[in-house]
Amino acid sequence: MLISSAITTAKATVLSLLLVGCENLFDYSPYSIESGSQQRTAIHLSRVENASLPHFEPFRFALTADTHAYYDQADQLVHVLNQRHDIAFLLIAGDLTDYGLQQEYQWKTDILDNLTIPYLTAIGNHDALNNGKENYQAFFGGFDYSFVYNQVKFVVLNSNSWEFANTVPRLDWLQAELDNDFLYQHQIVLTHIGPYDQRFTSQPSQDYLAVLKQYFVSLVAAGHDHLHTYSEEALSNGQTISYLTTGTVKDSAYVVVTVESGGIRIDREHL
Amino acid sequence: MVPKSLFVAAQILVLWCAGVAHGNESSRPIADSVIFQHAGNMGFVSAGLGWQTGAHLEVHLLAGYAPESLEGIDIYVAGAKANYLFNPLVSNEQTTTRVYTGLAFIYYFGNRYSTRDYPRGYYTYPSYQWHLMPYLGIKLTSNDPAQRGVSLYTEIGVIDAYLIHFYNNHQTLEWDQAINLSLGVSIPLH
Numbered sequence: 001m002l003i004s005s006a007i008t009t010a011k012a013t014v015l016s017l018l019l020v021g022c023e024n025l026f027d028y029s030p031y032s033i034e035s036g037s038q039q040r041t042a043i044h045l046s047r048v049e050n051a052s053l054p055h056f057e058p059f060r061f062a063l064t065a066d067t068h069a070y071y072d073q074a075d076q077l078v079h080v081l082n083q084r085h086d087i088a089f090l091l092i093a094g095d096l097t098d099y100g101l102q103q104e105y106q107w108k109t110d111i112l113d114n115l116t117i118p119y120l121t122a123i124g125n126h127d128a129l130n131n132g133k134e135n136y137q138a139f140f141g142g143f144d145y146s147f148v149y150n151q152v153k154f155v156v157l158n159s160n161s162w163e164f165a166n167t168v169p170r171l172d173w174l175q176a177e178l179d180n181d182f183l184y185q186h187q188i189v190l191t192h193i194g195p196y197d198q199r200f201t202s203q204p205s206q207d208y209l210a211v212l213k214q215y216f217v218s219l220v221a222a223g224h225d226h227l228h229t230y231s232e233e234a235l236s237n238g239q240t241i242s243y244l245t246t247g248t249v250k251d252s253a254y255v256v257v258t259v260e261s262g263g264i265r266i267d268r269e270h271l
Numbered sequence: 272m273v274p275k276s277l278f279v280a281a282q283i284l285v286l287w288c289a290g291v292a293h294g295n296e297s298s299r300p301i302a303d304s305v306i307f308q309h310a311g312n313m314g315f316v317s318a319g320l321g322w323q324t325g326a327h328l329e330v331h332l333l334a335g336y337a338p339e340s341l342e343g344i345d346i347y348v349a350g351a352k353a354n355y356l357f358n359p360l361v362s363n364e365q366t367t368t369r370v371y372t373g374l375a376f377i378y379y380f381g382n383r384y385s386t387r388d389y390p391r392g393y394y395t396y397p398s399y400q401w402h403l404m405p406y407l408g409i410k411l412t413s414n415d416p417a418q419r420g421v422s423l424y425t426e427i428g429v430i431d432a433y434l435i436h437f438y439n440n441h442q443t444l445e446w447d448q449a450i451n452l453s454l455g456v457s458i459p460l461h
Contacts, residue, residue: 026310027451028335030402030430031379033343071440099398099432102343103448107436111443129398130384131344162389 032102033131034138040109041141044118048089048149051118056151056185056261060086062117063255065093065192065223066248067108068126073249075111076271080254082116087256088149089117093223093246094124094160094192100132105139120147122156124192124223128163144170146177152259153177153184157191159208159222161199171211178215186218186259194222194243217241219257219264228253230266242266300460304422306331311453312377312404312430314348315341321457329354347380354408367412375404375428397431404430410457422457 062081067074081087092112097104112119123136123143136143143158155177159169169191181187193199195208212220213235219242228247232240244266246255258265302320309316314335323329330353337346354373361368378401386394397403406428413421429437429449437449 025447025450025452027312027430028310028315028337028342029312029346029348029379030432031342031344031346031384035343069436069439071436071443075443098436101432103433104436107444107448129386129394134343 030099030101030103031131033134034102034105036138037141038109038139039141040139041120041145044089044120045145045147047118048120048147051088052149054151058258058260059088059150059152060256060258061149062087062090063093063221063244063246063257064090064249065246066095066124066226066250067092068095068248068250069098069104070248070250071107071111073252073271074108075114076252077249077254078111078114080271082114087117090115090119091154091190091221092119092121093190093221094122095126095223096121096124097127097132100127100129100135102131102135105135109139120154120156120190122190122192122223123158123160125160125163128160133163143168144173148184150259151183151185153181153187155187155189157189159191159193161193169208171207175211175214178211178217181216184216185261186264187216188219188221188259188264189217190221192222193224194220194245196243197224213241219244221246221255221257223248226250228255228268302460303329304457304459306333306455306457308333308335308453308455310451311375311406311426311428311455312348312402312451313350313375313453314346317348317350327356329356348377349380350375350377352376356410362414364414366414369410369412371408371410373406373408373426375406377402377404377430397435402431404428405434406453420459420461424455424457426453426455427451428453 064077081090096108121140127136144156146153146155148154155174157169157174158164161168178187189212195205195212200208216239221244223246225245226248227245229245230242232242234240242264244255247253247268252271253268254271256267256269258267303323304321306319306321307316313333315337317333317335319331319333321329321331330351333350333352335348335350339345352373352375354371356369356371359367359369384400386398406426408424408426410422410424427450430451433449437444437446
């Protein structure tokens with residue numbers, strides 16, 4: 001009797017699995033590439049730019065990085081940000097996934113799409129593994145882009161040199177984007193790997209830094225190290241460049257950046 | 272080219288074994304069964320050979336393929352599966368039903384899945400080109416002499432990367448997002 005019940009239950013379970021959403025249960029590999037183009041970057045850029053004022057007005061944005069496979073904490077972050085009404089948008093400094101898998105991108109965007117504010121991302125080195133570059137493009141869009149919000153220029157830079165066969169960061173593109181610094185109150189660079197990382201051997205690092213210092217960049221916001229660090233460097237022209245390593249959402253914390261005419265304030269807040 | 276060659280070679284091997292089984296009664300086939308499987312992270316379809324040791328252990332070697340039209344990129348895969356079969360749940364004149372558990376070692380061909388160009392230890396398991404996948408299966412074997420002991424099976428498994436994610440994220444990930452199913456048939460060569 002027991003065995004008969006067990007068999008009936010097993011058969012019912014298998015049949016249920018086959019009948020309910022069975023198509024998604026038959027995985028052919030973990031390395032599938034997302035079909036189509038979901039254009040999240042373009043959609044959220046449009047929302048940010050539509051909300052932007054033509055002149056400078058102080059504002060706040062939230063910053064996180066290295067959300068990796070910390071889905072529970074990412075979900076918590078979404079809930080916290082949705083309760084706030086003083087944040088213009090969220091920036092994520094890369095490593096949204098561990099292995100660049102389509103399923104990982106799907107899980108993460110399922111969570112992030114619940115945000116009521118727009119969000120924009122930089123690609124991280126983990127996001128570019130396996131078929132991650134193609135998946136990133138399908139879920140989000142391009143790797144390098146820029147936008148302006150309240151007369152502050154944001155430049156999002158792909159700095160994952162090893163994963164892109166040392167063809168990035170595209171310093172000529174970065175230079176061109178930062179060139180019109182006189183038009184903006186501040187210029188902020190969002191990237192995954194900061195210029196002081198070990199992977200940039202001396203000369204590329206110097207070139208990377210030279211471009212950042214050459215123009216009026218107020219803040220370089222990076223991820224990658226899973227640590228929260230902040231430093232400032234006075235430049236010879238009297239300006240200051242700030243380097244922020246955001247830290248990971250795993251630590252149940254995020255950063256709020258307050259942009260004011262006189263400068264930028266960094267606050268680390270806990271979930 | 273290597274993955275395609277291996278895949279074709281595996282298919283030829285399967286056909287040769289089947290030929291030995293059917294064409295020459297005195298020859299001993301090199302395997303106990305021919306396996307065909309759908310899904311289970313072994314491609315859209317995979318084929319290979321099976322060996323049984325004693326009453327409880329069996330091993331399957333499979334080569335699989337999934338086309339670009341389904342996965343966005345051609346997938347070439349090879350895998351080894353080790354099954355431990357529990358005693359039959361039920362056995363009657365028609366079928367014998369057995370539940371089993373197993374572990375698959377799965378290797379995906381293609382340089383883009385390799386981490387060997389990075390410093391040693393920079394990317395760690397399960398970032399590798401190979402993966403492990405535990406699973407549970409149920410197998411129905413025909414006892415009808417006319418069907419020569421053909422078995423149908425289905426397996427429910429979780430590949431290592433998803434298993435780790437699921438283990439660490441009970442609040443946000445649903446179990447049906449992590450698991451996968453496969454269907455297969457095992458044809459005896461004896």
